[in-house]
Amino acid sequence: xxxxxxxxxxxQNLGKPVAVAMVAASGLAACGTAVADQGIxxxxxxxxxxxHSVNVGLDRALVKPTSKVYGTIVPQPVKTGxxxxxxxxxxxxxxxxxxxxxxxxxxxRNTFRFLINSTLGVGGLFDPxxxxxxxxxxxxxxxxxxxxxxxxxxxxxxxxxxxxxxxDAVGTAVDFAANPVxxxxxxxxxxxxxxxxxxSKLGDRxxxxxxxxxxxxxxxxxxxxxxLLYLQNRRFELGQPASSDGDDFIDPYQE
Amino acid sequence: xxxxxxxxxxxxxxxGAAVAVLPRPAQAxxxxxxxxxxxxxxxEVNTVINSGKAEQAMYKDFEAIFAKxxxxxxxxxxxxxxxxxxxxxxxxxxxxxxxxxxxxxxYGRRFREFIGGRIEVVDAKPLKSYFEVISVAHLxxxxxxxxxxxxxxxxxxxxxxxxxxxxVNMLASEREEVGAMLKQNKGDINALIAxxxxx
Numbered sequence: 408x409x410x411x412x413x414x415x416x417x418x419q420n421l422g423k424p425v426a427v428a429m430v431a432a433s434g435l436a437a438c439g440t441a442v443a444d445q446g447i448x449x450x451x452x453x454x455x456x457x458x459h460s461v462n463v464g465l466d467r468a469l470v471k472p473t474s475k476v477y478g479t480i481v482p483q484p485v486k487t488g489x490x491x492x493x494x495x496x497x498x499x500x501x502x503x504x505x506x507x508x509x510x511x512x513x514x515x516r517n518t519f520r521f522l523i524n525s526t527l528g529v530g531g532l533f534d535p536x537x538x539x540x541x542x543x544x545x546x547x548x549x550x551x552x553x554x555x556x557x558x559x560x561x562x563x564x565x566x567x568x569x570x571x572x573x574x575d576a577v578g579t580a581v582d583f584a585a586n587p588v589x590x591x592x593x594x595x596x597x598x599x600x601x602x603x604x605x606x607s608k609l610g611d612r613x614x615x616x617x618x619x620x621x622x623x624x625x626x627x628x629x630x631x632x633x634x635l636l637y638l639q640n641r642r643f644e645l646g647q648p649a650s651s652d653g654d655d656f657i658d659p660y661q662e
Numbered sequence: 663x664x665x666x667x668x669x670x671x672x673x674x675x676x677x678g679a680a681v682a683v684l685p686r687p688a689q690a691x692x693x694x695x696x697x698x699x700x701x702x703x704x705x706e707v708n709t710v711i712n713s714g715k716a717e718q719a720m721y722k723d724f725e726a727i728f729a730k731x732x733x734x735x736x737x738x739x740x741x742x743x744x745x746x747x748x749x750x751x752x753x754x755x756x757x758x759x760x761x762x763x764x765x766x767x768x769y770g771r772r773f774r775e776f777i778g779g780r781i782e783v784v785d786a787k788p789l790k791s792y793f794e795v796i797s798v799a800h801l802x803x804x805x806x807x808x809x810x811x812x813x814x815x816x817x818x819x820x821x822x823x824x825x826x827x828x829x830v831n832m833l834a835s836e837r838e839e840v841g842a843m844l845k846q847n848k849g850d851i852n853a854l855i856a857x858x859x860x861x
Contacts, residue, residue: 617771617772617775618772618775621768621771626839626842627842627843627845628838628839628841628842628845631838632835632838635834635835636835639831640828640829640830642829643828643829644829657740657831657834658790658792659733659736659737659824659833660736660791660816660823661791
């Protein structure tokens, strides 16, 4: 319990992901229980809104047009290959995180996925593991923190990275710094890894173009829409039970 | 809190099935009728998508489906939020009509994403004072995703009043959006109605 308080203290201070990782590594896994987050906690709204304008500008000027080009000129099989390659390289991280979450089944599944796709799937370009019934189970250190009982913390929006929360930002930082793949891979190969990740993101931006455009450009308050979508979808992803008194279950007949 | 254990859920289902064979008032909402409502709505949406009509005509059809299967009054009131309490009956009527058309166009514009896809109702369970119908959307080139419908008979008919897409709550999102539009129009409901009609 004491460690949990310590973690929350640390989380107040965004600049210390390494310290969090150290505390985490000291075996906190057994002590917390996941708690459902509710409502919207956004004390940094003013800063976040400024970051959001930067992101919308970035999308309009760079990401969206680039993704259009990527989506148009790159043939579908290549796009799929790039996305598979990127997601295969995230598997070692998924294996570690599933293990840290005490989810042995997912950890083993992700290990086999990585082994099968790296060999039979020609270095991860194809996804034969899916045909073996080993569908992808993505995870990250943000989820690990959630499983350990760390609360979501305030909502944050980062330039270039988009919406997050304090917990997920720490998770992203740890995943980035401790990614087994980038530690193991030598120089030119690690660039391919990064390039495939960029390609995969562009592919997603293009594929979900209508949805993303409607949120970013057609809504009256795209910041508020982005925040709501991110928080609700992330909580769903983490398997949090929807709260009956929060916004999740609106009963228009009792208002 | 609302998470029901598998066993309790099974028991509820069994109870629901038992109730279904007993004579009961025609208006009673049960699992089967909630599920059937969503099945019919989905079938109608698919018919429109596959009709090959012009887009503008499709929006009208989507609006009609929305009006038929959703509790538009309750959704519109909820989307408008606190302002719905100070609005006059005439204003509410005009707002609801404008909002219905706006929804038909807003969601109708996205119909291409559903071409060649299908939505399959897999389950339904009681939730608070209403029912949650659970469906899985299989869209082309995408992993299947979770789509839930909240169905109530408080209006006197079985109608859905909310859709939850992978955890994202349509009513919550609409409240945020309509609230922002009302603010843009300085709280003037008539200006909001005009903005909805133009959107």
